[in-house]
Amino acid sequence: MVRTIAASTLALALLGAVAAQAAGDPVATRKAIMQSVAGAAGLSGAMMKGEVAYSPAAGKAAISSFNAAGHTFGDYFPEGSQAGDTTAAAKIWEDRAGFEAAVAKLADAAGAAMQASGKDGPADVEAFKAAVGPVLGTCRDCHQVYRTR
Amino acid sequence: MSRSTLALGLVLVVALLALAWVATLPRTLPDEELAALVPGDAARGEAVFFAGGCASCHGQPDGKGVIPVQNKHLLSGGLKLVTDFGTFVAPNISSDKTDGIGAWSLADFANAMLTGTSPDGRHYYPAFPYTSYARMTLGDISDLFAYLGTLPAVAGRAADHELAFPFNLRRGLGLWKRLNLSSDPVVSVEALGRPAEEEVLSLLLRGRYLVEGPGHCGECHTPRDALGGLDYGQWLSGAAAPTGEGKIPGLSPGHDLDGWSAEDIAYYLESGFTPDYDSVGGEMVSVQENMARLEPRDRQAIAAYIKALPGR
Numbered sequence: 176m177v178r179t180i181a182a183s184t185l186a187l188a189l190l191g192a193v194a195a196q197a198a199g200d201p202v203a204t205r206k207a208i209m210q211s212v213a214g215a216a217g218l219s220g221a222m223m224k225g226e227v228a229y230s231p232a233a234g235k236a237a238i239s240s241f242n243a244a245g246h247t248f249g250d251y252f253p254e255g256s257q258a259g260d261t262t263a264a265a266k267i268w269e270d271r272a273g274f275e276a277a278v279a280k281l282a283d284a285a286g287a288a289m290q291a292s293g294k295d296g297p298a299d300v301e302a303f304k305a306a307v308g309p310v311l312g313t314c315r316d317c318h319q320v321y322r323t324r
Numbered sequence: 325m326s327r328s329t330l331a332l333g334l335v336l337v338v339a340l341l342a343l344a345w346v347a348t349l350p351r352t353l354p355d356e357e358l359a360a361l362v363p364g365d366a367a368r369g370e371a372v373f374f375a376g377g378c379a380s381c382h383g384q385p386d387g388k389g390v391i392p393v394q395n396k397h398l399l400s401g402g403l404k405l406v407t408d409f410g411t412f413v414a415p416n417i418s419s420d421k422t423d424g425i426g427a428w429s430l431a432d433f434a435n436a437m438l439t440g441t442s443p444d445g446r447h448y449y450p451a452f453p454y455t456s457y458a459r460m461t462l463g464d465i466s467d468l469f470a471y472l473g474t475l476p477a478v479a480g481r482a483a484d485h486e487l488a489f490p491f492n493l494r495r496g497l498g499l500w501k502r503l504n505l506s507s508d509p510v511v512s513v514e515a516l517g518r519p520a521e522e523e524v525l526s527l528l529l530r531g532r533y534l535v536e537g538p539g540h541c542g543e544c545h546t547p548r549d550a551l552g553g554l555d556y557g558q559w560l561s562g563a564a565a566p567t568g569e570g571k572i573p574g575l576s577p578g579h580d581l582d583g584w585s586a587e588d589i590a591y592y593l594e595s596g597f598t599p600d601y602d603s604v605g606g607e608m609v610s611v612q613e614n615m616a617r618l619e620p621r622d623r624q625a626i627a628a629y630i631k632a633l634p635g636r
Contacts, residue, residue, distance in 0.1 A: 213600060217600060315604055323569040
């Protein structure tokens, strides 16, 4: 339980960090957003594998992070941010529409998971799996084309 | 120059040409091996198909140059591999009798997979990873051939490779093969620690077979020399991407998998998620989709082999 709360707090703290950086460097901002996704995915995975006890509040925290990322991530790839310390593939700027469609898939899946979460979060781990599975399924499709491995 | 010197020079040139001719001859399997081939089992061949990753290059690409998972049984070819040597285009290996390999014999297929030689006696470029497939068993080759025969015929020939001189001279590959083609295992059982328990050893050997043979992991995860041969001294230590952007992670100790347990590796191959819940990306997405189709024991075997790799 302590680990669950710690992990949820971490996920929320990461989101807070995103908000604080939003006005600055787009590379740092999008990285922070994706780190919050990784944190939420780590918590989700640990709960689904039973390494961390499931709690509806923790489930909802994870889904909220995915949802926030889905709605913001695509905004931090302006022209000129291809260079530097980034694993963003050149394809993002060559095929902007395709990239935006891929991010929209994350937003749609996460939005549906938010709906399914209700006020208190998915009631049990089975409900959580059903809600979050499609969200995690969008990672690979985007990373296959728009990230340099 | 005297007449005799001229004659000697001429003899030398002819001898060198003859030597080059012989050294670059496309070779095939010995007759006794070809004679021992028996028709395979298509059901078993499906697992070999996924272990070998055939569809990750020969599947039908979509408009973005990605082979979607639902196209993995349509082996039209057409995917472009843009490399330092030029652009290789994956050929049609569907069961189509004119555009694919539907008219091939099992012996033709075994020669292609194990010696990199085509039915009409030409060298294949090693973008087709026969340098790894050469370690496959004849049984797996036969099963795979039987399975490929059950997949749909797709009409249409893929475009030709676009290679610059001297790489467009196929015959030269004969020399390259002499340097780089071997069916011997890469890592010896001793170097893998030769576990005493038979069960552990058999898992490790299965993993070695899958990684070094059909899985052809080394083709991307091992650096290459200037001529494009694998640098076996740095086996699976990671490399610059042979096509596209980025770097391919190292699997051997001291590189990118050091914090991973064998369970983590097997889970990654099954689910596409790293221990940190980062997702699989790039070309590895297609590879992981294939690995997810294997028996759980095969993924455990691959993980066991990777964890047993010697450090340097």
